Amino acid sequence: MAFLQLNCISQTYFSKRSSTTALEDISLSVRKGEFISFLGPSGCGKTTLLSIVAGLFPPTVGSVTLSGELLKGPHPKIGYMLQQDYLFPWKTVKENVLLGLKLRDQQNDRHISKTFSLLKEVGLEGTLDMYPTQLSGGMRQRVAFVRTLATNPEILLLDEPFSALDYQTKLKLEDLVSITLMEHGKTAILVTHDIGEAIAMSDTIILFSKNPGRIIRTFKTPETLKRLIPFEARHHPDYSMMFQQIWEELEQIEQNDSE
Numbered sequence: 001m002a003f004l005q006l007n008c009i010s011q012t013y014f015s016k017r018s019s020t021t022a023l024e025d026i027s028l029s030v031r032k033g034e035f036i037s038f039l040g041p042s043g044c045g046k047t048t049l050l051s052i053v054a055g056l057f058p059p060t061v062g063s064v065t066l067s068g069e070l071l072k073g074p075h076p077k078i079g080y081m082l083q084q085d086y087l088f089p090w091k092t093v094k095e096n097v098l099l100g101l102k103l104r105d106q107q108n109d110r111h112i113s114k115t116f117s118l119l120k121e122v123g124l125e126g127t128l129d130m131y132p133t134q135l136s137g138g139m140r141q142r143v144a145f146v147r148t149l150a151t152n153p154e155i156l157l158l159d160e161p162f163s164a165l166d167y168q169t170k171l172k173l174e175d176l177v178s179i180t181l182m183e184h185g186k187t188a189i190l191v192t193h194d195i196g197e198a199i200a201m202s203d204t205i206i207l208f209s210k211n212p213g214r215i216i217r218t219f220k221t222p223e224t225l226k227r228l229i230p231f232e233a234r235h236h237p238d239y240s241m242m243f244q245q246i247w248e249e250l251e252q253i254e255q256n257d258s259e
């Protein structure tokens with residue numbers, strides 16, 4: 001049985017005068033521990049699909065199951081991290097990272113010390129009493145990452161979490177997130193516009209076309225790249241080959257779209 005299963009999902013947004021079919025007939029199986037990326041042109045439904053997996057709203061058609069159980073809304077085993085960090089500026093780093101535990105009434109010594117050790121793992125042990133405005137963008141995203149991990153979700157949904165960062169910080173965070181998720185045995189789905197990021201971080205890349213959003217290709221990352229951290233993977237010859245393949249496929253999608 002697949003860990004996470006998306007079954008024939010379609011999503012149509014309705015307004016008074018029109019309707020938009022954002023996704024059509026999306027089926028997908030995700031293994032435990034797998035790192036998947038959703039890649040595709042703007043408007044192909046990546047965020048819509050991630051929101052459905054996060055249980056923010058049910059799909060118009062189809063379903064999502066987690067270990068065979070039908071998802072009916074947000075699930076404690078699924079954590080969501082967005083492009084913007086959404087930290088509360090009036091709360092300290094400590095208060096921000098413990099927020100999820102507090103809301104779930106799980107703020108006991110064991111969970112608190114686990115969260116603090118996660119902060120240490122991401123190099124932020126000295127920031128507990130600081131406020132988000134005192135931190136850089138990269139540091140804030142690391143705090144948001146720890147806050148997402150603090151409640152111990154098994155699946156992390158990452159919606160362009162690095163896109164607002166400068167290039168160097170983004171590369172460093174890719175490594176950090178990749179290593180941390182692997183060490184903790186997490187499953188992840190990353191939404192990105194960045195072909196290189198998708199190749200360097202994922203086991204599987206799902207390519208979407210748009211109008212409506214459909215899966216058009218699934219790429220498996222070669223073992224040679226999976227063994228490497230993202231920064232090293234970017235320098236491997238297999239990375240360039242895969243980049244070229246995906247680039248051509250995306251060009252084709254754009255060409256078909258404009259015809």
Ligand SMILES: Nc1ncnc2c1ncn2[C@@H]1O[C@H](COP(=O)(O)OP(=O)(O)OP(=O)(O)O)[C@@H](O)[C@H]1O
Nearest residue numbers: 013014020021022041042043044045046047048049
């Ligand atoms: N709440 C909404 N109401 C109506 N239409 C929507 C809504 N959200 C998204 N859409 C439409 O659904 C389609 C898919 O949007 P979505 O944001 O999921 O795509 P995306 O691939 O994540 O785009 P981007 O890469 O630009 O973030 C688009 O045509 C968009 O305009």
